[in-house]
Amino acid sequence: MSDGTRRAILDTAAAVLGRHSGASLADIATAAGVGRTTVHRHFATRTDLLHALAMDSLERVEQAVTAARPDADEPLAAIVERVATGLLPLADEMHFLGAGATVWDLPDLVERWYDVSRPLEDTVRRAQRTGEVRPDLPVAWVVDLFVAAVFAASDGIADGRIARRDAVPLVVGTLLDGVSTATGSAARSRS
Amino acid sequence: MSDGTRRAILDTAAAVLGRHSGASLADIATAAGVGRTTVHRHFATRTDLLHALAMDSLERVEQAVTAARPDADEPLAAIVERVATGLLPLADEMHFLGAGATVWDLPDLVERWYDVSRPLEDTVRRAQRTGEVRPDLPVAWVVDLFVAAVFAASDGIADGRIARRDAVPLVVGTLLDGVSTATGSAARSRS
């Protein structure tokens, strides 16, 4: 089952490299339950594996975002909830993309990342037009903060600081409304 | 000037390792403008350098947090603004601590990190008692989200997505009040 082996290697590599970006091919092979030779059979060099994994991870992230229909004509909260829910299981892949920065010198990968983030930026822009998002905020900042919140949530789950079922509500709630009470917010805006 | 050289190596190492955690000692030495031999003179092994850098970074972060007086009896927004302002220049060090995770297996370092995060958690708890922060949010989540926002801001500055002078207001504003308009928030809470 060549295809299954390739998938197992990619999945394991995402998990291992996401936690320790300097892991050796032997580490990955062992974690995947295959021989180092088999890894080399599917990915000639380490660089090939990294690139393939980056492309695969981006593919999955993009698919998750698309499947969450960020362009749907619905309240922003519903969209954010769906995207966050779809992205949380991809914590390993996102971690690899974020930490294993060795890969980002390839132009096609950067290009691909823009394909992923553009729909999210479009959603923010649309929400600003409909008055759901403060119009004075840079679009990129809103997207960055959302991604950062998802990262923080997945780390919190991994470390046991927050419960998995609380993650999405926390992300959605604090991203949209902040951590302040309405009282605190009102008091601050009056001052 | 032995002391100055040591500082230069630590500063450069934080910058280099923060961006590429697998950088070689030769890379660091070159970036610091010193010979590789000199690096080995101050830090016998690579591990020693990593530990010294981790301790030094934690020291700086802790000092920045302490200097921002997180226990002051003031509105939360003022405290958050001071802490964020103090933490932003330490982006390299924080990045190293976050990415160069090779170090976190040392118990004294983990202990040290708790020393840093505890005052922040205390601040959140106090703000929950005074009604400034929603009492239903896990304290750890509020702190994690704040740190994540500072990270996102420093990345945004490095990539030119947001202006340096906008960073602190963005962090403070969106962390406390979220990205929604008051209208959107009210509409959502009515539903």
Place this chain on the structure above:
DNA sequence: CACAGGTGGAACGTTTGTGTTCCAATGAGA
């Protein structure tokens, strides 16, 4: 049974980074 595809393991050469030693050069201070 014979066979082919995928696999694991052993072995080997090569590269890269590390840690060490030795020596010459530089520079500040007595």
Place this chain on the structure above:
DNA sequence: TCTCATTGGAACACAAACGTTCCACCTGTG
């Protein structure tokens, strides 16, 4: 000027990871 401390550079041995090759072993299929 002499001296001592610090440094840079060269050279070396050592370890780890990489990439390659070859061979034996399964396992399903004809």
